[in-house]
Amino acid sequence: MDEFASLQRTIERLLGIKCSNYKEDYIKRRLLSRMRLTNAADFEAYHRYLLANPQERELLRNALTINVTKFFRDPEVFEVLRREILPDLARRRDSIRIWCAGCATGEEPYSIAILVHELLALRKDISVTIYATDIDTVVLQKAIAGVYDAKTLENVDEKRIRKHFISRDDGTFEVLPHIKSLVRFREHDLMSGEPVARYLDIVTCRNVTIYFTEKQKDDLTQLFYSALASGGYYVMGKTEYLGREVEHLFVPYNSAQKIFRKAA
Incomplete structure (x- = not known):
């Protein structure tokens, strides 16, 4: 029996992560990292370890769904959102709906929430909803708690830190309630084929599809296309791209920052 294939089936059953949606080399690299840490000699040995140690399941889930991010990661992207996209939507809409797909521990949706809070200070007559989703319930709990190390705030200026965070005794920073209240966190599997909502104005899915x-990248592009309202914006990661089969669904808005608009 192919022990790698058998292990993948167990991962799908126990974790609900469909391995075939990821590149095989990526899955193997993440498994090998866990095998080294658990002293498993091969896939068969690690398979036995996984079945015998329930606590390994969440550790493996975290390894497979890498969650490395920070506030205002790629600051230029957020500047385009702040200076151009959010004001454009505010001129055309009385309600703005945003989806942060694959939100991990919450730094990205909270970064957008800070921009939204600044917008609402100028435009009190509009409402904004930010949906933030991830398949990993452990990281979602961290996101809801909203407590972060100082290193994740290195792109946040002092004025914003004072206004939107509280410094804790242990050296960490917690997002204040006026920012937390703008974000709705929810468990969601991007592989389900169903969007978290429809008629959205912005979808951000950054540094997720590279795996x-x-x-699956093309399927996700089609999913986001169907979820966006006419003229809605799709924000990708800097190293990601639209596949040839789906590139006609969007037109470039800012190619350097990987921001696109839904094609008519």
Whole structure:
């Protein structure tokens, strides 16, 4: 029996993560990192370890769904959102809906919430909803708690830190309630084929699809297209791209920052 294939089936059953949606090399690299840490000699040995040690399941889930981020990661992207996209939507809409897909521990949706809070100070007549989703319930709990190390705030200026965070005795910083209240965190599997909502104005999915197969990337692009309202914006990661089969669904808005608009 192919022990790697058998292990993948167990991962799908126990964790609900469909391994075939990821590149095989990526899955193997993440498994090998856990095997080294658990002293498992091969896939068969690690398979036995996984079945015998329930606590390993969440550790493996975290390894497979890498959650490395920070506030205002790629600051230029957020500047375009602040200076151009959010004001444009505020001129055309009395309600703005945003989806942060694959939000990990919450730094990205909270970064957007800070921009939204600044917008609402100028435009009190509009409402904004930010949906933030991830398949990993452990990181979602961290996101809801909103407590972060100082290193994750290195792109946040002192004025914003004083206004939107509280410094804790242990050296960490907690997002204040007026920012937390703007974000709705929810468990969601991007592989489900269903969007978290429809008629959205912005979808951000950054540094997530780099781990997916080409087919899954295209499927996600189609999912986001269907979820966006006419003229809605799709924000990708700096190293990501639209596949040839789906590139017609969007037109470039800011190619350097990987921001696109839904094609008519």
